Amino acid sequence: MPALHLQRYIRDERLLPLADKVLHGERLTFEDGLLLYESPDLSGIGAMAHHSRLQRHGRKTYYVQSRRLSYTNICHTHCQFCAFQAKPGDPRAYALSAEDALRELSKPENAKVQELHMTSGHNPKLRIEYFEDLFRKIKAAFPKIHLKVFTMVEMDYYARVSGISVEAFLDRCVAAGLESCPGGGAEIFDPEIREKICIGKKDADTWLRVAELCHSKGVPTNCTMLYGHIEEARHRVDHLLKLRALQDRTGGFLAYIPLAYQIEDNELGKTYEILETTGVQDLREIAVARLLLDNIPHIKAYWVMITEGLAQIAQNYGANDLDGTIIEEEIAHQAGAKTPQHLTKAHLERLIREAGFEPVERDNLYHTMA
């Protein structure tokens, strides 16, 4: 998009210096980030984000055929925003054996799955030997499935209950088949907000340290932020810039996913008056991410949380990835997400094409599928 063309889309004059920086590939600052959250000119912000997206990816939008599987919902941590956790004794509580997982993966609807995404509760009965057994058996039965497992705090937790260092835990998991990690558990890095929404969960430093360790071992990860609860713009900018700083050091983040807080069936929604996020908020999160996270290649519109329709539009606001078919998502749905539990490949491709973009099926590492 030529310079004059981009600036013609901007109605809030305060954004013009930012547009100039975007056009010249200059990095945006903390104050720029605050302005991106404050300005009412969403279409101007979207135009800048779309420019960056076109520069990097043209009109390609990626997706993957993926499957979610949570090996346990038993969790000894207590995140106030979470409707997924079950305490021991809860009739909903479960922990899958490796054989249960294999049975699930053998179902016909998983035949084309490229990526297995596993995040779960913090269950003190599961140790390193459980994960080694689980990963080895899955890889033996389904060698083509990419294993993407553990939030950064989950990895820290299971290393501690196993009585070994995070590094030793990671090395043993990689030897058993772990290939990458999803980006959850980051929530909001600010300690005061973190204390209110996920008391007892490990802090930002732990999350960032474990991510850095993964990257140093050649294990790529994604990164996330939970928005739309009690945080303010300054907390979001701080969070995004911490991710950007780590990416400058390691280059190990593949994608960033803004996660919209879901208000149902969790303590946070009952403690504070929080309204569901709106389309404008959701689109702004994607656009701001594309502009501030200039070193993270992929920005995902996670349709499970923001709806399929908005994910379609988000492709014009900086998103270049619609995540995937996501068979059997549980965590967001238990907190009230109204979207389907999975989409077919044909439907995802239609969502992308209808918006004027080119669907590209990828594997976990963004290699194009034949």
Ligand code: SF4
């Ligand atoms: S978000 Fe994860 S760690 Fe927190 S309570 Fe839920 S399952 Fe446990």
